[in-house]
Amino acid sequence: MLHVRDEGKLVVPDDAAYSFVGAEPGSEVWVAPQTQDPDVVWIGWNTQDPAVMQTVDRGVTLSLRAVEGPGIMTTYLQSGSFGAPQVLWDSRIAEAQPVWVDVNTHTHANWVFTAPGVYLVELTAEADLIDGSHVSDTQRLRFAVGTSTSPDEAFAATWTEGADAESAAPVSVATAPPSPDSPLVPILVTAIVVVAVGIAGGAIAVSVRSARAKRAVLQRGAAGTDAEREASV
Numbered sequence: 001m002l003h004v005r006d007e008g009k010l011v012v013p014d015d016a017a018y019s020f021v022g023a024e025p026g027s028e029v030w031v032a033p034q035t036q037d038p039d040v041v042w043i044g045w046n047t048q049d050p051a052v053m054q055t056v057d058r059g060v061t062l063s064l065r066a067v068e069g070p071g072i073m074t075t076y077l078q079s080g081s082f083g084a085p086q087v088l089w090d091s092r093i094a095e096a097q098p099v100w101v102d103v104n105t106h107t108h109a110n111w112v113f114t115a116p117g118v119y120l121v122e123l124t125a126e127a128d129l130i131d132g133s134h135v136s137d138t139q140r141l142r143f144a145v146g147t148s149t150s151p152d153e154a155f156a157a158t159w160t161e162g163a164d165a166e167s168a169a170p171v172s173v174a175t176a177p178p179s180p181d182s183p184l185v186p187i188l189v190t191a192i193v194v195v196a197v198g199i200a201g202g203a204i205a206v207s208v209r210s211a212r213a214k215r216a217v218l219q220r221g222a223a224g225t226d227a228e229r230e231a232s233v
């Protein structure tokens with residue numbers, strides 16, 4: 001469970017490049033930022049776990065599957081203070097939104113929420129392994145957005161989408177069900193969300209280079225955004 005407190009509130013700039021967040025210029029949104037702020041949770045993913053590096057062939061595809069919450073959630077990368085935002089995920093899009101992540105990378109992004117409350121976020125990681133097999137795992141993450149939103153609310157929240165509503169506790173939906181030794185376990189269980197206070201900085205990069213992932217990202221990219229440029233933070 002991740003708590004995005006009011007210390008992370010920012011004002012939406014009067015700039016068309018940020019219209020994708022779904023909030024009017026001048027309004028406040030809750031942001032878990034790409035750059036570390038000791039007062040705000042720092043969220044990211046990495047593919048540097050030894051099990052990942054030893055067994056995954058080239059990289060992992062991370063896909064946003066669905067989001068439930070009181071507002072809009074968007075996730076984007078930005079290179080420096082003046083680079084154009086590269087939108088990775090948008091909760092308003094119904095289709096899966098794949099992002100390619102190379103092995104041996106450690107990435108943080110900007111996570112934006114337009115309203116306080118509880119958000120349930122379903123993410124899938126899938127990869128081809130060096131031995132030729134394919135693995136996939138899906139987990140649901142819980143966000144308590146806003147200082148006034150109790151973490152207990154996030155823990156108690158249930159997934160209501162679809163006719164067979166069920167608890168939003170983490171689930172596995174796998175092409176080949178991952179065992180406890182699966183290389184995806186450290187990504188989706190311990191590494192997809194990094195509360196990284198105290199982690200030393202360094203070169204952080206994400207490459208949207210897989211043909212399938214890149215096509216999907218570019219097709220939904222916002223007009224006027226350099227979506228084809230790889231982001232390097």
